[in-house]
Amino acid sequence: MASMSTDDDPRPLTGEPLPLDLLNTRWTDDDGTEHDLLGRPGGLGIWLATNGLRVPETQETLDALLETREALFELVQPEVRDPVRSRALLNETLRHGHFRRRLGANGPENVLETDTPGWQAAWRAAEGYLLLLERDPGRIRKCANPECRLRFYDVSKAGARRWCSMAACGNRAKYARHRDSR
Template structure:
């Protein structure tokens, strides 16, 4: 197993010369990049005027996602290989989250099994060190870290406010968000995007009917 944070644990043997995230990765093209990791992984797919996009359709896209500030912070800047194995494990986690988010408070058996199969590849533990108590994360291999952390983060959101895990109110949008507004009434992935489009459509409908 490979350990991260607090304690240094024995690492699995890595492939020779794995590709890593560049210090300055290309800009993230996604319209929504500030959601918690468990939802951010889902938001690697989006739709805009030019069509449907998937950031994780290539290793270049994987490098962009791993290099984004939110993901770097969530992974505590741990080294993650930019390779096909990492990508496939992320896609597996994303598919599991797809099933789970369809009904956050009452996930079906398939969603439970799919998410747990990802979570089985890591764990969080606690140890006493010379500097005091420490928390660490263990995963079966570095390529499992992003997928496992995304699944674990989704569990955290479920434990806090599952009713705040939502899909954008625009039926043509496939983005999700975690509503942190005070009154819990957020409807859109962003007011600048889908929110403004909905307002414009309502205004057009009113003026057309008069």
């Protein structure tokens, strides 16, 4: 697979924590067109580059990410369809790796070890989700625009962020309210 750059990333929202950025590889345009970055040629390379992940662009990597994305998608739904199954799917990803502690030249280090290199990105996304849950699960949010499927982690001081992007979905909502008030 050819290597891509972050400039090639067509998604409307990037830069979220890794598990949410993985979820945001599927999005819907204003006209209702659905997109899947991981389903298009070169999409895996774009996503890996955007997140600074140096892992092989292989079918194994793609399959591991797709499985993990499905587990994460089920887990972030307001009503988890089958919480036991969803947890099992995420735990299956986590089973493929672990951190090994060691003393490096600059002090303690955590070294990620996975069954194969193809599981590194998916494992990091699954581990990242656990870290978000430990930090504050209530800050994992879906955009308030019902037509938008994007997710974000609310880091605002007040914890009141509602939109994936104020410039996009937030302004659309303001415009719709203004139009409806006439």
